Amino acid sequence: MAKKGEVSDSVIKRLPRYYRFVSELVRDGTQRISSGELAKRMSVTASQIRQDLNCFGGFGQQGYGYNLPELRSEIVRILGIDSSRKIILIGAGNLGMAMANHMNFSDYGFKLIGIFDSDPAKKGTKTAGLEITGTDTLDDFVRENSPDAAILCIPKENAKETADHLVKLGIRAFWNFSHCDIAQGHEGVIVENVHLGDSLMLLSYGIANS
């Protein structure tokens, strides 16, 4: 199905949420849904749904609703999560290990192919089907395997330097849990930040102002 021109950033940001709701409906065997019913489930307006989904094709038919399996396939295609992009993890601390073990990377278009940590004590530990490797082997590994992306779960102090080095090695996308500004100075590098502390601060704000 062809795109109807450019899809705006704000629609893209909402796509993962559409994907979750639509996937669940498909999993439950639902074949189609009206914009009104989907809107109710997602706690948004039907007009927003019509507008958003209109951006990338004509799934909705007046009086018929959306064909859910088709809609799901199209969202998958747009997000590119039917790929198997190679991703490596830098930092096997609490958070890094949780990401390695908790995330089903294949659900999101990725395959975890390496885990690196500078702590020699961690070297050789098996996790998520991989052996933790010393960061001294990182350069060779990246040259040999050309990962598409890296997960940064390292302290802020080393994060910028590590990111700069990985960009030099050719990595162009980062899932960044470290509090550093990777994009700065690297045009075209793709960064998705997960700032857990920011989120917790906003929870605090919410409580303070409720």
Added chain:
Amino acid sequence: MAKKGEVSDSVIKRLPRYYRFVSELVRDGTQRISSGELAKRMSVTASQIRQDLNCFGGFGQQGYGYNLPELRSEIVRILGIDSSRKIILIGAGNLGMAMANHMNFSDYGFKLIGIFDSDPAKKGTKTAGLEITGTDTLDDFVRENSPDAAILCIPKENAKETADHLVKLGIRAFWNFSHCDIAQGHEGVIVENVHLGDSLMLLSYGIANS
């Protein structure tokens, strides 16, 4: 320092980032900074900084810049992160354990006071200075300790039911890692969602469209 009327949601969402940059400057001993210099560090425009920080008081003085320790104190006050709100963790899997061990809750206005898991095998395990407790003790614990918030790190299947139950017990704020819509049906309940999968999908989109 008095607020200048209401602070908009979009400014609030940017506050944690201001907090991080300003805190780092204060930690490094910097006393004041111009909006232009702060803008450069944060990769935003000086006019956005002036507009944002203008919302809640007159820190910036023409030709002098912002008094950083004062600015930091004010952001801390607005976010309410000088508090010590009681938070409990539900779900001591990979992700829950990482949160318990990785996050310095006190930096964000919280104190972790209990960890609960339904798996009897985990009961008694010590982590982050706390003993993991069975979910059968949750009701009594909440009644006795009145936690302000709960972290949900449980599978989607049980999340909505657990959240509903916690709301009934009086918990009004959630840091939610589970893919469920807690707010639905609970007016006034504060929810900060961390959808790790959504973030990873957006990284995939970024790569697919770069």
